[in-house]
Amino acid sequence: MAMTATYGHAHADPHHLGRAIEHPGPAPKRIVTAYGFWVFLLSDIVMFSCFFAAYAVLVGQTADGPKGSEIFEQRNVAIETVCLLLSSFTCGMASIAADVRNRLWFYLGMAVTCLLGLIFLSIEFREFADLVSRGYGPSRSAFLTAFFSLVGCHGLHVTAGVLWLLTMMAQVFAKGFRADILRRMMCFALFWHALDIIWVAVFSVVYLLGSGV
């Protein structure tokens, strides 16, 4: 194929030189929406970085309470991690299904994502309840305050994500794969994948590094 045939194509003209005269106009709404949500997610990650900084500073301040190595159970954390990873994968499958407008696979992918999210939440809730019942609640030491606020904040995000997920299933059920519903689905997928990225940092910094301290 001759170069002139593809001239003006975005990939043949990466710096938009050929389109300098003819401006393409405003970007489609799905790009604007997803980009705006991307900026929100990055600001959310910045907020999480504050919790991570607090945890890193306070990890040694146990006030004669338990250290991380005494309260963390690696087996539970491994199960939680696998749950979130698989849910990220099934969420990807659901967004592919939404793009090709396949209801069956969309519902299936979302349902499995929801189930894995709920398993993650129940393990985390039991861990928290167990710690509080042993007297190791967030008020025990600065380390535990930082631990509960960081991991709990991620857990709250996952809870919000599960609610959003159920809303998306209901909206697709009621309204079908309309353009606005697909935009929301796109934002949801971004949100869910971002939560998984934050969890990678949580299990590495809090649970794996924390149990060595």
Place this chain on the structure above:
Amino acid sequence: MSDLTHHPVQHDLAPGEEEIHSVGERIVGYVVGLGLALLLTATSFFIAGTNLVWQPSIPIAIIVLAIAQMGVHLVFFLHITTGPDNTNNVLALAFGLLIVFLVVGGSVWIMSHLNENMPAMDQIMRMQ
């Protein structure tokens, strides 16, 4: 503003959007991402509890593995690429990461110095 027709040739890619549109290739992308992520996770958990490696290297290994896994997630799940139609997404991400490193690195750095240079709490109490 057209919603239904979207022209990848006219505009940049939205965050999370893929350049390829065939379902099979997209599924393969997610499968590869999942495999790599599981491998990296398993390695981190293994490294954290093993006696096989030099102990002081373990924290650094865990951090490197975590950063690698975040990269895998960004590439295979969020589809961030170095392509020209992804520049806006990458620049926003780069700015976010700058703030993250300033906040975390700055806090850890300053607080560890304060910890070293300040007398312990009971000594301050005795001075008063």
